[in-house]
Amino acid sequence: MSADVDVVPAAAPRPQPPVARPARRRATSPRRRVVRWVVGIALVAAGIVFAYPFVWLISASFKPRGEVFDNRLIPKTFTWDNYVQVWQEAPLALWLLNTAIVTVLAAGAVTISSAMVAWGFSYYRFRGRGVLFALVLGSMMLPGAVTMIPTFLIWNALGQVGSLTPMWAHNLFGSAFYIFLLRQFMLALPRDLFDAARVDGANAWQLFWRIALPLSRPAIAVTLVFEVQAVWTDLMRSLIYLRDASTFTIPRGLKALVDAFGFGGEWHWEILVTASVITTLPMIVLFFVAQRHIVEGVVAGGVKG
C-alpha cells in the first residue's frame, strides 16, 4: 500500500488545493509529543474497532458450528467444513459468476455512456445546456422509490423480469452522479488541445474517443470502481428482479441463505458467516488493487460536490 496517496492524479490538469504539506515536525515540544501519543493511541484503538469485525468474521468461518459465538480470535477447533458445506448448500460459484457478468456489463455500460454525456456537457456550448445539466443534477435528488415501480413495470412489459438484464441495462443511458464527476474532470482538460486536433481534421467522435477519454483515465477508473462496488452490493434491485436461484447475484443469494438458514428455523451461523466471507473477499481484493483510485474518486466526487 502506498504510504501516502497523492490526491492529485498524475494526469489531472485540474487545479487542486495544496496537498501533502511537509510533515509538521519542527518543534518537538513536550506538549506536541503528548499530542502525538494521544493521536497514535486513538488511531490504533479506532483501527482495532474497525478491523476487528473482519478478523472475527474470518475466524468464525473456520470454527465448527457450536463455537461460532465463542469470541476467540484463534479457533479452538480449526475446520474447513464450513467452506465445504457452503459450497454444497449454495451455488455460490454460479452466484459469483452472475454477479461478475452483471458487474462487468453494468460498470462498462455506465462508464462509456456517462463519459459520452459528460463530454457533451463539458466541451460543447449550446442553448439549453444549463437547463439540461440542472436536470442531471436534479435527478440525483430523486429518491429511487419514486421510479422503482414504473421501472419494474417497463421491464415486466418487456418480459425481462427474472433475467439479469434489468440488473444492468439501465446503465446504458448514463448515471447522473458519474456524469457530474466526469464532467468536472473534463471541464479542466485544455481546450487548445481539442481545437488543435480539430484543425488537424479530427472529427467529433475522435476528439472524444481518442483524446478526451484517454486523458480522463483517473476519473474513468473512479467511475468503474464505484459502480463495481455499487452493483456487487445491490440488494434491492436483485430482490425485485431476480426470481430463480440460478439467476441470483451475491446479495440476493446471501439474503436467500439468511432466509433459509436463519429465519427458516434454527440459525446456521457458520453457513452465513462463511458465505459472507466468500462474497466479501472479491471486494476486498478490488479495494487493494484500486485503493488509490477510490481515494481520489471520493475526494473528487465529494469536495467538488
Next chain:
Amino acid sequence: MKRRDTRAALLFLSPWIVGFAVFTAWPILYSGYLSLTDYDVINDPAFIGFENYARLFSDPKVALALGNTLFFTAVQVPAYVIVSLALAVLLQQAGRASGFFRTVFFLPKMTPPVAVGILFLLLFNGQSGLFNAALGVVGIDGPSWTTDGSWVKPGLVIMSLWTVGSSVLILLAALRGVPEELYDSAKIDGAGSWRRLTSVTLPMISPALFFVVVVNTIAGLQTFDEAYTAFFGAGNTTYANDAALFYVIYLFQQAFEFLHMGYASAMAWLLFLIVMIVTAIQMVVSRRLVHYEGASR
C-alpha cells in the same frame, strides 16, 4: 460550425436524453398516475382519486415506519458526522501511518450490506455477541440489541458507524485543503487549538461537512439493506421487528410483497416530499453556516 457543434453535442447527450425520458421522466409521471389508482400488476389500474393518500394518514404502519426512519436518521446523521470528522482529524495528524489507517477505516464500506446485516445479528446478539462481551469487560450488562424493540435502532445506528469510511475520506481531503497560513495567522493572534478548530477549520471545511450531512440524510431516509436483511424476509415470523420497519422497507413490502403498486406509489411520493423538505431545511440552515471561499460556485 456552430450548428454542427450543437448536433454533435446532442449526439453525445443522446444516451442520457433517452434514459432520462424512459427511466426518469416517464416513471415520475406514471408513478404520479399510479398513486391515484388501485393496481396489482395483474389487473389494469383502477382510478380511485386520492384514496391512497388518504390511507397514508390512517395507516398505523406508515406512521410507525416514518417515525422509525426519522428517529434513525436524526440520531444516525449527527453521530456519523461527528465520528467521521473525529477520524478525519486523527488521520490528518497521523503523518506516515495515515495511509494504513485510511485503508482500515474504508474497508467496511466495501462489505456488502447484506453481509453487514448478518454481522450485525452476530455481533449484537444479546447473550453471546461480541459487542455485549466487550461491554461486559467494562462492567456494563448489554441489552438484547436484536430482539428488544427499543434497542434495535440504536444498534443499527452503531453498526452504521462502522461504514463511515467514505465520509472520512471526504473530510480528510477538505482538512488538507485548509491553507496553512490561516493557522499560522490564527496562532499569531493568540488562538488556542480549540479556537483554531472552531474559527478556522470548521468554517473552511463547512462545504464538505454540508455535503456529508446532506448525502447521509438522504441515504438515511432511504435505509433498507442492512435492516431488511437482519429483520425481514421469507420465513421470518418473529415480527418483533416493527422497530426495524423503515419507510422504504414498508414501501418495498407494499409494492412487491403485497402487490399494492398504487399505494406504494403514493408512499414513494410522500417520501419524495419528505426528502425535499428536509433537504430544503438543510439548504436554508446552511446559508448561515456554510462558508464558500470565492464565488466560483
